[in-house]
Structures are given as structure tokens and as C-alpha cells.
Amino acid sequence: MLFPTLAFGVFFLIVYFTAWSLDRENGRRKLFLLLASWFFYAQWDWRFVGLLIGSAVLNWAVAALIARDRERRGEAKGGGWLVGLGVAANLLILGFFKYYGFFVEEAGELLARFGWERDLPLLQIVLPVGISFFTFQGISYVVDVRRGKTPPAKSLLDVMLLMSFFPHLVAGPIVRASDLLPQFDRTPRLTREMAAHGLLLIVWGLFKKTVIASELSVNLVDPVFFDPTAYGAVDIAAAVYGYAVQIYCDFSAYSDMAIGLAALLGYSFPRNFDQPYRAASMQQFWRRWHISLSSWLRDYLYVPLGGGRKGLFASCVNVFITMVLGGLWHGAALTFLAWGALHGGVQVVERLFRAAVGDRRTVPAFVGVLVTFHIVCLGWILFRAESFGLAVQVLEGLGRAGPAVMLTPLLLTLIAGGLAMHWLPPRAVEGMAERLKTAPSITLGLLVGAAVLLVEAVRPEGVAPFIYFQF
Template sequence: MLFPTLDFGLFFLAAFAIIWAVSGSNEWRKILLLLGSWVFYGAWDWRFVALLIASAFLNWGAARLIYAADTRGTQKTVVTLGVIANLGILGFFKYYDFFLEQLGVLLGSWGMARDLPLMQIVLPVGVSFFTFQGMSYLIDVYRGRVRAAGLLDITLLMSFFPHLVAGPIVRASDLLPQFEKTPRLNRDMIAMALLLIVWGLFKKAVVASELSVNLVDPVFFDPAAHSSLDLLLAAYGYAVQIYCDFSAYSDMAIGIAALFGYRFPRNFNQPYRAQSLQDFWRRWHISLSSWLRDYLYIGLGGNRGGLFGQCRNILITMLLGGFWHGAKWTFLIWGGLHGGVQVIETLWRKAGLPGLPKLLAILVTFHIVTLGWIFFRADTFDGAISFIGGMAGGDWRNTMTTPLLAGLMVLGMAFHFTPPGLAQGVALRLRLMPAWALGLLTAVAIIVIDAMRYEGVAPFIYYQF
């Protein structure tokens, strides 16, 4: 069930009406939210609702054992087994066939080819997000940052539909305390929520979808059939598309959660303003980058172990962060590029060398990120190399890029550079409107966006992760 569809609109209106009708009972409210979240997830494939429930039971039970354990050693054993179990779920569904295929290639190169039991496993939507959420919960219980919560709260934490399939990765410490109280909805929350939903809907349905269908997808599908100029514009177009697509989902998720009375953390902060790759990861997909920092980088030793240890931990973290996105070598290369540049930045800073001027630093960082997006978007390593090679020479005069597509790229970047305070200022004005007028304005905006958007709605990019 995709956010920008009629099916989801009807589902949301029904869920919203039912949830607020029972707002006097917090337990019933959470139960109904949980059932609604399972309906939302089951609309994609009912079989995997059982996996979602099993994952919640696993993390609830492991957290209870950690909390009840009388020695630190027992707690460490339980949290280790719990993390391994979560990784087992993620590894089986996401990486089983990949590793078996690589084993087959390796055996073939040694003259030992075998028929291996490939299973063509269906990847559950959002499995990377809810397994990471489960692991962070167990680790936080082990570290004493959160208490072991009840089964209903943990199951809802991992199943809550606004963030279920594409994040943000909302941590237990952020959401569990909110579940303990009966939420209240005020005009400020409603105004900002509706603004975020409409804002996100436009970025996804108009900007990201149009760029995807009419520029990025055809050029990446067959780079050799397009001019060097189109390849360059498609690379820039994808940088705009992925920002508008993913930030749109995050905006809509934050807005939808707010309409149910819950606050999600911000997930984007103008990432293309970054002056370094390290700065980029403080601004892009903040819930994932902070997760990698707190649970992987620090777990590996962080800045301890001297300069070599720090650089090693950065590189390992980014390689695994790349591989988290999918079972393809291109994701590993993408993560390695980001990790390698961050290592260079660290060495540069430690050597006391002067930094680049601000504008130049932003331009250099943006183009390194855009180069990385080519590997992220390409289906194969050879495809990415062919794409980059095609940009190096050839036809710089002919282009399939229309003025509309060029305008959407500019508009997408304009959205990106919009001052953060602008949305808050607009929301403050919206809250002064009568309820009927705000509702009418929202409905008109959605109708206009629906009339402007490309026919059909492609899944959000991060649904595949």
C-alpha cells in the first residue's frame, strides 16, 4: 500500500476516525493501531505479517531475559544471541541467494561447479528497517538506556505503519515513552502534519516520479543509447530524484504519525549543503547514519585505537552501511566510496591541512555524492562503469531532457535549499485557519497534485531495502 494512492487515503481516513474515536483508552488505541498496521503491511503480502509478529516476539522475549538476568555475562550472552537472531532474519531473506550465487561463481572458477540450492526468496518490504529497530532496542536495554517494555508496545514499535517499510528508524527511546501516554492532538501538530504530507506528496508524485520515468530510468537502462549530456543530466537528475523521493516518504511518515499524536525525529537536513562526506552523513537519512554510528562504529571501537583504528572503523561501517541497502556489489562500492573519502577527510584533518572554501567544499562534496549515486542506481558494476565512461566523451549537443524535466530538477534543488524555518512559518499561519478551511485547502492541494502527477505511482526507492 503506497502513501500517494487512493487505497492508502481510504485506509488512513478509516484508521484516523477509529483511533480517535477510542482515544479515551490508550490500550485499546494501541491495539487498534497495531491491527491497522498489520492490515497496511498485509496489503502487500499477508504471509509476511507472521514474520513481523515473530520478530516482535523475538525482541520482546530477548529484552525480558536481558532485564531479568542477574549477571552482566548472562545479559551479554542474551543480547548477542538476540542480535544474531535478528541478523539471521535479515541475512536469510536479503542475502541468502546473493552469497550462494557468489559461492557458485567461486567454485566454478576453481573447476568445482555445483548446483546450489538457490531459493529465489521474496524480500519482505521493510525487513532492513524493522530488524535494525529490533537490534537497537535490545542493545539499548542491555546498555540500560531503556526498560524492557510490554509485548503490545514492542510489537507496535516494530509494526507502526508510518515508518514500517521505509523508515525513519525510530528508536525505542523515542517512541516507547510516547506509547505510555494517551496522545493529544493540537492545532500546531495538525497544521504541520498536513503541510508535511502535502509537501511530501508533491515531491514524490510530481518531481521524483516525473524525473524517474522520463529521464533517469531510460538513461540508466541503456547508457550506450544516450548522449554524454543526457548521462550527465541523468546523474544530476537521480541526485534530485532520490532526495525528493526519500525525503518525501520521511515527510509523509512524520506527518501521518503526528496526526495519530506521535512525534518522529527529523530524517533529512539539507544534505547537499554538506561540506564533507562526514557532514553529508550527519544530514542524510539521519536515523540510519546515527544508528550506524551508535551501534556499529562505536561498537567497533569508534575513535579508540589510534588513527589507524579510527580509519578502519569508518571504512568498515560505511561498507556494511552500503551492503545494508542491498545484496549487490554496487552497494558495497558505493559504501566503500563514502568510507574511503571519509578516511581521506580524517587524515587530511589530522594532518592539519587547510580546508576548502565553503562553496568549493559544497560543490566537491555534492559531485562525490553524485558519483556515488551512479553506483547506487546502476544494476551492475559494468553498467555503472559504462555510464561513467559515457559521460567522459561523446555527444554533448543532443539531449532528451525537456525544459519541463530541467525545471523539475531546479525545483527539486530549490525544495532542498528551502530554509527550515519556512515550513514552520507556513504551519503557524495554517493553524489560524478554521478547521473546515484547512481541510478544504488540503483536499484541493491533493487534487491539484493528483492532476499534475505522472500516471501511476512508482514504489518509493527505499521500499526495496
């Protein structure tokens, strides 16, 4: 069930009116939202609802045991081995479903090179939608309980809802327990500003996904990346820039709609994108792109590895390892590892450069933006290509002459517009919501309705799944 569909619209209206009819019964309200979230998830594959429940029970139990052990042995001492057990269990679940086939195939190829061919047990495993997101959610919960950053949830219901809440379930943002559990403890309230903000985010996300991302995907990016040898440099360059816009509009649209849907139900999610293509360095890019994941990698991987506490060399090694593992999180393929290594390697170069020149600005900001954007685009080629061979064909095609057969004025306008939106006022939607919060409800409803009808009129047929559903 995709957000920009009639089926989801009907589902959400039922959830919205039922949830607010239970606003004086917070326990029943949370139970209803949990059941609705399981129904939502079951529309992809009902069999994995059990996995979702089991994962929540696992993390609830481990966190409760950690809290009890900390209380018994002392605030700073307890729960060490338990948190290790909890993290390992979560990673085992993720590793089995997401990486089993990859490692078996790689192991088979490695054995074959040494003349030790073996028939390894290769299973056909279905990847549960959103497993990376709810697994990381569970890990952050048990680690934060161990660190004392959040108390254990008061009930199993809260942990289940934390991990299953349908707006962020399948593609994030990765909402921390310290942000969401306190909101579950109190009866939510819907203010006019929250309603205006939520509705505007939903409409804005709907436009980015169904108009910009879908049009670029179907009519430019997918055909060119399917067979790069059939196109010249202009079309291939347009497809690379088009994919940069497509993946931003696709993923940020999901985050916008998730934040907006949660707001309409009375809950606040953190911002997940902040105009990433205006970043002047790769470090800045990761502070603006998929913020919930980059902060997760920082807090639960980079910092435990040692962060920058042991000097420049150690910090470079740690950031490189973090980005390579971040690449592997995105998919079980060597192209994703290479994508992570590219981002990590560039950040290492940036750190060494800053250490050499200090605080002196040696490069104009706009040059940093241009260089960073094109490095990111180089990475997107690895990210989008099905194999290294296709990625190489795309790069070779950038030097091949040929007529532009795919690029049209409409596609060029969408690419330019998708990049230009990074130079809008940084909080444009919030500012508009602030202005509209005093408007009469009928006025707000008419404006939102007109915007939805306009998007519906100009968008192409059908709705493709969000790119990040595969992760």
C-alpha cells in the same frame, strides 16, 4: 498499498477516526493501530505478517530476559550473552531473506574459478518489504535495553506496535524505542500545531514524490540508465543529476509523509533528512541524509567497533568498515558494496586531511559543497546501475558527444528546483505550521485541499513504488 493512492487515503481516514474515537482507551487504541498496521503490511504479502509478529516476539522476549538478568547480576554486568544472541537472531533472519541468494551465487562462482563446480542449493526467496528497517528496529531495542538507555517495554503489545506501526514500517525512519515507547505509555493528544505540521508534511511529500520524483524517473532516469550507450553526455549528465534529485525527493517524501501521518495520530517521529546536498563534506552529508540510519550505524556499529577511541588510524578503519556494511545493508550486490566503500574511503581521506591541517579552513565552503555533491553523484551511479558494466557505460557516456534527446525544459526545471530546495530556510515547513496553527480549521482545510488538488492536477499518471521499499 502506497501512501499517495486513493486506497491508502481511505485506509488512513478509517484509522484516523477510529483511533481518535478510542483516545480514552489507550490499550484498545494501540491494539487497533497494531491490527491496522498488520492489515497495511498484508497488502504486499499476507504471509510475512507472521514474520513481523515472530520478530517482535523474539525481541520482546530477549529484552525481557536481558532486563531480568541485569537485575539479578548487577546493573552493568547482566545480559551480555543474551544481547549477542538477540542481535545474531535478528541478523540471521535478515541474512536469510536478503543475502542468501547473493552469497550462494558468489560462492558458486568462486568454486568454479578453482575448478570445483558444485550445484549449490539456490532457493527462490521473496524479500519481505521493509525487513531491513524492522530488523534494525529490533536490534536497537534489545541493545538499548542492555545498555540501560531504555527500560523494557511494559507489554508485548508495545513491542509489536513499535516494530509494526504502519507509517514507518516499510521505509523508516528507524524510530528508537526510547523515542516511541514512552509515547505509547501515555494517551496521545493532537494539538493544532501537530495537525498543521502533519498536513503540510504530507502535502509536501506528496508533491516531491508524485510530481518531481515520478516525472524524473519515468521520462529521464530510467530510460538513460537502461541503455546509456544510446545517449550523449548532456542526457547522461542530466540523468545522473536527475537521479540525485529523484532519490532525495522519493525517499525524503516517504519520511515526510510518515512523520506527518504519525503526527496526525498523535505521535512524534524524528526528522530524517536535513538538506543533505548542502553538506560541505561527506561526514556532514551523512549527518543530513537518512539521519535515522546514519545515527543507527554510528551507535550500533561504529561505536562498538571502537569508534575513534583508539586513535586516528583505528577511527579510519572503523568508519570504512561501517560504510561498507552500510552499503551491503542497502542491497546484496557488489555495486552497493562499492558505493559504501566510496563513501567510507572519502570519509577516511577527510579525516586524514583534517588531522593534517587542523582547524584551519583551506577550502571555501561552496567548493566543499560542490565537491561533496559530485562525489555523492558518482556514488549514485553505482547505487542506481544494475551492474558494474552499466555503471562504466554511464561514466564513459559522460565524455561522449551527442544531441540532447531526453532533457526538456520541464525536466531541467525539476532538477534545478529539486536542488534549490536545499537552500530554503532549514525549517520552512515547521515555520509555516507555526503560522497556520492559529488559522481557523476551515481555512487550513481549504488550503490543504487546494494544494492536494493542485498536485493531483500536475502529477503524471500512476504511482511507482518508493525506491527504499526494496531495502
